[in-house]
Amino acid sequence: MGECGASRHPVGVVDLSTSYLGLKLAHPLVPGACPLSSELDSVLRLEDAGAPAIVMHSLFEEQITADPLRTERSPTDPVGYLEHLNRVKESVHIPVIASLNGTTDDGWTSFASLVEQAGADALELNLYHLSTNLWTSGATLEAYTLDTVRAVRSLVSIPVAVKIFPYFSSIPSLARQFEEIGVNGLVLFNRSYQPDINLETLEVKPDQRLSNSTELLSRLYWIAMLSGRVDMSLAVTGGVHTGEDALKAILAGADVAQMVSALLQNGPGHLKVVRQEMEQWLDAHGHSSLAEIRGSMSLEKREDGRAFTRAGFLELLQRGAGPGS
Ligand SMILES: Cc1cc2nc3c(=O)[nH]c(=O)nc-3n(C[C@H](O)[C@H](O)[C@H](O)COP(=O)(O)O)c2cc1C
Numbered sequence: 532m533g534e535c536g537a538s539r540h541p542v543g544v545v546d547l548s549t550s551y552l553g554l555k556l557a558h559p560l561v562p563g564a565c566p567l568s569s570e571l572d573s574v575l576r577l578e579d580a581g582a583p584a585i586v587m588h589s590l591f592e593e594q595i596t597a598d599p600l601r602t603e604r605s606p607t608d609p610v611g612y613l614e615h616l617n618r619v620k621e622s623v624h625i626p627v628i629a630s631l632n633g634t635t636d637d638g639w640t641s642f643a644s645l646v647e648q649a650g651a652d653a654l655e656l657n658l659y660h661l662s663t664n665l666w667t668s669g670a671t672l673e674a675y676t677l678d679t680v681r682a683v684r685s686l687v688s689i690p691v692a693v694k695i696f697p698y699f700s701s702i703p704s705l706a707r708q709f710e711e712i713g714v715n716g717l718v719l720f721n722r723s724y725q726p727d728i729n730l731e732t733l734e735v736k737p738d739q740r741l742s743n744s745t746e747l748l749s750r751l752y753w754i755a756m757l758s759g760r761v762d763m764s765l766a767v768t769g770g771v772h773t774g775e776d777a778l779k780a781i782l783a784g785a786d787v788a789q790m791v792s793a794l795l796q797n798g799p800g801h802l803k804v805v806r807q808e809m810e811q812w813l814d815a816h817g818h819s820s821l822a823e824i825r826g827s828m829s830l831e832k833r834e835d836g837r838a839f840t841r842a843g844f845l846e847l848l849q850r851g852a853g854p855g856s
Pocket residue numbers: 563564565566587588589590630657694720721722740741742743746768769770771789790791792793
């Protein structure tokens with residue numbers, strides 16, 4: 532972190548509280564969907580490290596439709612997922628957000644209400660779908676996506692957040708349509724699976740890369756575009772590793788900064804480090820709460836909002852600079 536200056540409030544007194552999907556959270560650093568939630572032990576370690584809520588790993592539809600005769604249970608099959616969710620809910624005192632990834636209408640809806648019954652405080656829909664069909668247009672896919680989300684939204688009464696990829700032609704329009712069908716939160720952005728090619732074996736190399744802070748930038752841009760313009764909670768997922776990253780997400784307008792790669796790399800205790808870095812920065816800059824800065828760098832709040840748009844890009848080019856120069 533940068534220079535902190537003299538402390539005005541003892542660390543810990545700075546109010547980092549936030550509201551996400553109607554849930555009151557002590558701070559915005561929420562462990563995102565990943566295998567850390569598939570073991571009760573690591574969920575407890577995250578809670579001990581101060582996680583204010585947790586997003587469970589996704590239940591994938593392929594697992595919902597997998598061999599129904601299998602008798603052993605795992606946190607990734609449907610019955611095992613529900614049992615695990617139930618056990619997690621009974622063992623922690625923080626909100627638990629379940630995550631679903633479907634591919635068909637039935638897949639999405641059949642499990643959404645079961646997850647609600649199992650005690651989830653909210654539901655994150657992981658819209659992980661990349662079309663490979665030559666004949667399906669973007670508009671068709673978008674309409675299908677909205678229909679699916681609408682069906683789930685009308686089925687459950689818990690808050691619903693939608694996690695999307697950045698690959699839509701008009702993210703603001705899509706966000707508005709999600710808002711219109713009652714979606715409570717938008718999670719930007721999922722990371723796409725990008726396998727490599729091994730030149731020696733000519734095999735497809737699985738993508739096991741974790742993120743770094745540079746991935747935050749595309750999220751900052753779109754959160755800053757949407758903050759204050761749609762009536763939904765906004766969460767960043769992707770590239771939040773440090774207190775600086777999380778602060779930037781909040782300044783752009785996020786209510787929550789989800790973390791995965793940083794926690795997988797450094798362990799649950801890293802949450803405390805990032806939280807402290809945020810408190811120190813806020814304190815050193817004369818703020819007593821996170822609410823004072825939330826969204827202050829968004830397109831809506833900044834008179835120089837041009838910096839975020841095409842006009843800002845043109846100004847940069849006219850000054851003889853450009854991205855990466
Ligand atoms: C090992 C691993 C497993 C993940 N599993 C899920 C998942 O089950 N559901 C989901 O929505 N995202 C999943 N993600 C994506 C993360 O939730 C997160 O959106 C992404 O890693 C970007 O955040 P980060 O930069 O903090 O890692 C996974 C990521 C990793 C690295």
